[in-house]
Amino acid sequence: MYAEIAIGLAARKTFTYSVPELLREKARVGQRAIVPLSGQLKIGFIVGFSSGDGQFDYKDIIDLPDLSPLVPEGLLKLARWLSEYYIVPLGLVLAAALPPGVEEGKASRPRKEVREKMGAYCEAEPVFQLTTAQKEALGTINAVYSGTFVPFLLHGATGSGKTEVYLQAIKPVVEAGMGAVVLVPEISLTPQLVRRFSRRFGEKVAVLHSGLTPVQRRQEWHRIRQGEALVAVGARSAVFAPFERLGMVVVDEEHDASYKQEEGVRYNARDAAVMRAKLSGCPVILGSETPSLESYHNAASGKYTLLELPGRAAGRPMPKVSLVDLKEPADGSVNRQPAAQFHGGQLTEPLVNAAKARLENGEQALFFLNRRGHSDFIICRDCGEVPKCGACSVSMTYHRQAKEMKCHWCGAAYPAPSVCPKCGGDRIKYVGGGTEKLQRELERLFPDFKTSRIDKDSVAPGGGFVKLLDDVASGETKIVVGTQMVSKGHDMPGIGIVGVVLADYGLNQPDFRAAERTFQVVTQVAGRSGRGDVPGEVIVQTYRPEHYSLQCASRHDYKSFYDEEIVFRKELGLPPFSRLALVIVKGVKPEKAQAGAASSAEIFKKEARGKGVEVMGPAPAPVKRVRGKYRHFITLRSKSHKKLHEVLEAGLKLIELNKAAPACKVEVDVDPQSMI
Ligand code: ADP
Ligand code: ZN
Numbered sequence: 001m002y003a004e005i006a007i008g009l010a011a012r013k014t015f016t017y018s019v020p021e022l023l024r025e026k027a028r029v030g031q032r033a034i035v036p037l038s039g040q041l042k043i044g045f046i047v048g049f050s051s052g053d054g055q056f057d058y059k060d061i062i063d064l065p066d067l068s069p070l071v072p073e074g075l076l077k078l079a080r081w082l083s084e085y086y087i088v089p090l091g092l093v094l095a096a097a098l099p100p101g102v103e104e105g106k107a108s109r110p111r112k113e114v115r116e117k118m119g120a121y122c123e124a125e126p127v128f129q130l131t132t133a134q135k136e137a138l139g140t141i142n143a144v145y146s147g148t149f150v151p152f153l154l155h156g157a158t159g160s161g162k163t164e165v166y167l168q169a170i171k172p173v174v175e176a177g178m179g180a181v182v183l184v185p186e187i188s189l190t191p192q193l194v195r196r197f198s199r200r201f202g203e204k205v206a207v208l209h210s211g212l213t214p215v216q217r218r219q220e221w222h223r224i225r226q227g228e229a230l231v232a233v234g235a236r237s238a239v240f241a242p243f244e245r246l247g248m249v250v251v252d253e254e255h256d257a258s259y260k261q262e263e264g265v266r267y268n269a270r271d272a273a274v275m276r277a278k279l280s281g282c283p284v285i286l287g288s289e290t291p292s293l294e295s296y297h298n299a300a301s302g303k304y305t306l307l308e309l310p311g312r313a314a315g316r317p318m319p320k321v322s323l324v325d326l327k328e329p330a331d332g333s334v335n336r337q338p339a340a341q342f343h344g345g346q347l348t349e350p351l352v353n354a355a356k357a358r359l360e361n362g363e364q365a366l367f368f369l370n371r372r373g374h375s376d377f378i379i380c381r382d383c384g385e386v387p388k389c390g391a392c393s394v395s396m397t398y399h400r401q402a403k404e405m406k407c408h409w410c411g412a413a414y415p416a417p418s419v420c421p422k423c424g425g426d427r428i429k430y431v432g433g434g435t436e437k438l439q440r441e442l443e444r445l446f447p448d449f450k451t452s453r454i455d456k457d458s459v460a461p462g463g464g465f466v467k468l469l470d471d472v473a474s475g476e477t478k479i480v481v482g483t484q485m486v487s488k489g490h491d492m493p494g495i496g497i498v499g500v501v502l503a504d505y506g507l508n509q510p511d512f513r514a515a516e517r518t519f520q521v522v523t524q525v526a527g528r529s530g531r532g533d534v535p536g537e538v539i540v541q542t543y544r545p546e547h548y549s550l551q552c553a554s555r556h557d558y559k560s561f562y563d564e565e566i567v568f569r570k571e572l573g574l575p576p577f578s579r580l581a582l583v584i585v586k587g588v589k590p591e592k593a594q595a596g597a598a599s600s601a602e603i604f605k606k607e608a609r610g611k612g613v614e615v616m617g618p619a620p621a622p623v624k625r626v627r628g629k630y631r632h633f634i635t636l637r638s639k640s641h642k643k644l645h646e647v648l649e650a651g652l653k654l655i656e657l658n659k660a661a662p663a664c665k666v667e668v669d670v671d672p673q674s675m676i
Pocket of ligand 1: 128129130131134156157158159160161162163164165314
């Protein structure tokens with residue numbers, strides 16, 4: 001008897017070992033095994049058995065340390081799919097799927113105080129009548145025969161009552177003793193949300209996210225594995241919750257780009273969640289106010305069942321959105337006197353006046369600018385020197401508060417120079433502006449109102465994030481300045497007005513999803529206003545007010561946006577009308593990276609011939625060098641994902657076999673979300 005063992009190594013294969021007589025009875029799929037490999041002991045997982053051909057003298061498994069399989073069968077199936085679909089070794093997928101050191105911590109119980117801090121405690125909750133739309137949606141979901149995979153797309157605005165639908169759809173699943181997976185973007189996984197689930201399901205809730213300590217993660221994992229917790233609420237990795245019997249999968253904010261893991265195992269947790277439901281034979285609910293084009297297209301073509309929740313559940317009106325045109329025609333017909341100006345942006349009178357009125361009325365104001373830091377770069381007025389990152393081909397961003405120059409790609413930072421590092425001149429110019437500069441400008445404009453900033457920098461350890469949020473919630477902070485980070489998750493009921501300072505940052509990204517992302521972020525940030533008793537107001541500043549993504553966002557009209565965007569995707573043959581894969585060839589030496597990319601592209605082109613797969617490139621990546629490595633992209637595109645995979649697999653094998661990219665690393669990103 002032989003066992004196939006997956007080991008967490010980069011090698012894209014499993015290893016065969018002989019199962020000694022003594023261990024035969026115990027050996028099962030999903031169990032961990034200790035095996036010898038290249039003179040070392042390794043821990044792997046049994047993923048299958050064979051009788052072997054007897055030709056080869058396989059080594060023995062040394063030991064099976066667990067009494068029962070650590071990984072339930074359903075999870076192993078998912079891991080297999082991920083490994084094949086994303087072209088990642090199975091051992092690495094399994095390693096990513098389990099909390100590190102999962103075998104430990106079995107005995108210890110999570111302390112009550114710790115779980116309470118995570119929001120996991122019970123208190124009374126309001127009871128209300130479901131709206132007609134909620135009832136209908138729930139009825140459709142509940143009508144699914146148990147044991148069947150049915151994907152739903154739940155489309156409804158923030159506050160339309162989607163979470164309530166999830167909660168009630170999960171209830172019968174838990175009552176039947178089955179598990180439910182609930183994925184939310186990391187940033188939305190707030191104590192408020194966990195509390196809502198805990199009020200319904202009490203101790204049956206397990207929380208999984210990257211903010212937990214390794215011990216906490218293991219404890220939560222074991223509570224699920226032992227059947228104690230039946231509802232796993234978490235970010236990306238909760239898709240791997242080790243339920244034996246799964247009855248429901250929910251993905252909130254399904255369009256969110258953060259579901260795509262960009263490092264290590266590059267998978268999309270939303271898609272993995274749909275596959276997990278399929279493999280487990282249970283319904284999956286994808287919820288969003290602004291569904292991804294892919295998911296809505298699936299609904300439009302009948303693959304998914306569309307459920308709509310129009311309006312807001314508690315009867316609050318949608319905010320009024322107006323667009324302010326920043327263009328100034330040369331003939332002087334429009335004279336946009338900015339109330340305040342800073343490099344890279346301006347605050348127009350309509351926005352400043354509206355904010356003033358709201359603030360004086362005791363409401364809070366939120367200013368959104370999707371760029372952090374103080375200045376995009378600094379330049380010496382004497383010699384023209386611009387400080388660049390030593391490891392990446394981008395200029396360093398100036399952060400005033402930290403007095404640092406930071407690379408937004410690799411995180412490198414050094415003290416901001418007071419004189420030009422090249423010529424020693426002291427005439428430094430600060431060009432462009434981010435949230436830090438905007439905050440200073442607002443402090444100048446509104447000196448009587450407390451301002452705070454929420455972005456990656458203020459959230460950094462020691463940034464006092466919780467205090468920042470508390471001050472917003474208590475009303476002490478009157479003006480919030482933030483990046484995408486404020487667009488979701490945190491409860492800010494006092495916000496009366498939202499200003500989008502420059503929508504064009506998003507619109508002009510070199511990415512085919514730029515319009516989609518802009519529509520999503522403007523809609524989402526607009527949803528931050530008027531959640532309390534006051535009807536909200538949103539003002540979007542832009543040079544392209546006629547752009548359909550802004551027009552549709554201002555009317556809360558997802559369908560019209562979709563109808564326009566889908567035509568563009570179809571004409572250009574972009575997803576959802578094709579599948580993409582990005583092959584990234586990286587190397588420290590620029591010549592090697594370029595040569596490796598060229599010969600790899602040749603191989604893919606040859607493999608693709610006559611298969612309906614297009615191979616584009618190689619081309620230097622828009623950001624040519626990151627963390628000291630030069631990057632080249634080869635893009636593969638096909639209508640058939642099967643053909644695309646065949647070409648990818650075959651090409652990668654040949655590249656390895658022929659050593660076509662020496663001194664390079666070749667990575668694959670299937671269904672890429674970011675192409676810069
Ligand atoms: P979403 O998840 O779509 O943002 P929620 O489920 O969080 O929406 O609902 C928004 C708010 O409305 C919550 O405070 C929730 O308790 C409340 N709510 C949900 N459904 C109803 C209802 N049928 N009647 C009254 N309030 C509701
Ligand atoms: Zn860098």
